[in-house]
C-alpha cells in the first residue's frame with residue numbers, strides 16, 4: 001500500500017506515529033514544499049527571540065524518518081491531486097500513485113492588500129525561512145522600530161521575539177482590542193497593559209494604509225488614523241487562512257477549510273484532510289470549523305493515520321485553545337472563554353495589581369470556556385471538564401477556589417480522572 | 426501490554442506528604458534529604474502533589490494516559506513516550522515552558538518549574554527505577570506500583 005502525505009508538520013507527525021502503531025509495512029511518502037525536516041512552527045518565535053538554538057526547532061529526532069520508514073520528498077510542491085486516477089503531481093515533474101492520501105497543507109499567511117510590500121524589511125512570520133530572513137535583516141540593518149501588524153496569537157509571538165531582541169515595537173490591530181478571538185475585554189485590557197509596561201505601543205482600531213520605502217527598503221507606514229510611523233522592519237502576524245487551493249482544484253468539497261468527517265475523510269474516496277487546512281468537529285461550538293492550533297493538528301493527524309491503517313480512532317472532537325506568554329505572563333484561552341450573552345453564566349475573578357485573571361463560562365451547568373492570565377496552575381482540569389461536558393452545578397462554588405483541584409469536583413469524576421478510564425464518570 | 430504504573434489509594438492516604446518530600450529529594454542534584462531541603466530548595470520541586478480537603482486526601486502524579494493530551498499539545502517535542510516504560514516524559518533540554526501541556530492535562534498533574542528555569546515539571550516514574558520514590562516512601566501503601574494493562 002502507498003500512503004502519501006502532503007505537508008510535513010504537526011499533522012503529518014500525528015498521522016505517521018499513529019499509522020505506524022498499526023501498520024509497519026505500507027510505504028509512506030511525505031511531500032513538502034519546505035526544505036526542512038519536521039520542525040516546530042510555534043517555536044519560531046522562541047528561535048527568533050534567541051531563546052533557543054536552531055537545532056531545538058527539530059520537533060522529532062533526526063532518525064524519525066528512518067525509524068518510521070518514511071520517504072521524505074522535500075523542496076517539492078504538490079501541484080495537482082487527481083482523485084480518479086489516485087495520483088498526485090509535483091512541481092519537479094513527479095507523478096506518484098497513492099492508495100490513501102492525506103492533505104495537511106496548513107495555512108497561508110494573511111497579508112492585507114497593500115501596494116509595495118515586496119521589499120526588504122517586510123516579512124510574514126509562519127515559516128522557518130521567514131524567521132531566518134528576519135534574523136538576517138536584523139543583523140544587517142539597525143532597527144530603531146518594528147511594526148507588527150496583527151494583535152492575535154502570531155502577532156503576539158512575533159512581538160515577544162522582537163522584544164527579546166531589544167527592538168522597540170508598535171503593534172497595530174484592526175479590531176478594537178488585541179487577542180480578540182481569544183480574550184474578553186478585561187483579559188485583552190490586562191494583556192495590553194502588560195505590553196505597555198514593556199514599552200510596546202499598541203494601536204487598536206487601526207491598520208496600515210500605506211507603506212513607505214527609502215533606498216528600496218521599508219522605512220515606515222501611514223496608518224488609517226493618518227499617523228505616520230518611521231520603522232525599518234514590518235512583520236505581518238495576522239494569522240493564516242487554510243491552504244485549500246489544491247483540494248479545491250481536485251474537486252473536493254471545501255468551505256473555509258476542507259470538509260471532513262469524524263475520521264478526517266474528505267469528500268473523495270481515499271483522501272483525508274487534517275490540521276489547519278481541515279474543517280473538523282469542534283465539540284464546544286458543536287459544529288465543524290477550522291481551528292489553527294498545534295494540538296488539534298496532531299490529534300486530527302493521528303485520527304486520519306489510524307483510519308488509513310483501518311482503525312477507528314474517531315474521538316469526541318477538538319477544542320479551540322491556546323497558551324501564550326505575553327512578556328513572560330502566561331495567558332490561556334480555552335473553548336468559549338470570551339463569549340458574552342444571557343445564555344451564559346460567568347464566574348470571574350480579577351486582580352489587576354498582581355495581573356491575575358480567571359474567567360469561567362458555563363452554559364446549561366456545563367463549563368464551556370475558560371480564560372486564565374497569571375496563575376495558570378491546574379488549568380487542564382478546566383479543559384477536561386469542558387471536554388467531558390460534566391454537570392458542574394453541584395460544585396460551581398469550588399470552581400474559582402484558591403485550592404481548586406480534583407477534590408473540588410464530584411467524587412465520581414475525580415475517581416475517573418485518577419484511575420484512568422476504568423471508572424465511568 | 427502490561428506496564429508498571431503508580432496506583433492511587435485515597436482511602437489510605439493520611440496527607441503526610443512524605444511522597445512530596447521524597448520526590449523532591451529524588452529530583453534534586455544531591456539526592457540528600459537535608460541538602461535538598463536546606464540548599465537546593467529553590468532549584469528543585471516535587472512532581473507529586475497531595476490534594477487534601479477535610480478527611481479526604483490523595484497523592485497525585487501524572488496518570489500516564491495512553492492517548493496523552495500533553496503529548497499531542499507539546500509544541501517543542503519535549504514530551505515523549507519512554508520506549509521502555511511507556512511513561513510520558515518531558516525532555517527538559519527541549520521544553521521551552523509554553524504551558525500547552527498544563528492547559529490540557531485533565532488531572533492537572535503538570536506544573537510550572539520556575540525554580541531558576543522555565544520548564545514543565547511532571548512525574549517521570551523516577552526514570553524507570555525499580556520503584557518510584559513516592560511509592561517507596563509511602564508509609565501506608567496509599568501509593569502502589571503495579572503491573573497494569575496499557576495500550577501499547
Ligand SMILES: Cc1cc2nc3c(=O)[nH]c(=O)nc-3n(C[C@H](O)[C@H](O)[C@H](O)COP(=O)(O)OP(=O)(O)OC[C@H]3O[C@@H](n4cnc5c(N)ncnc54)[C@H](O)[C@@H]3O)c2cc1C
Nearest residue numbers: 007009010011033041042077078105106275276292293294
Ligand atoms: C509563529 C507561529 C506561532 C504559533 N504558535 C502556536 C502555539 O503556541 N500553539 C499552538 O497550538 N499553535 C501555534 N501555532 C499554530 C501551529 O503552528 C499550527 O496549528 C500547526 O503548525 C498546523 O500544522 P499543520 O500540519 O496542519 O500545517 P502547517 O504547520 O502549516 O504545515 C503545512 C506544511 O505543508 C506544506 N505545504 C503546503 N502546501 C503544499 C504543497 N502543495 N506541496 C507541498 N507542501 C505543501 C507547507 O509548506 C507546510 O510546510 C503557531 C503558528 C505560527 C505561524
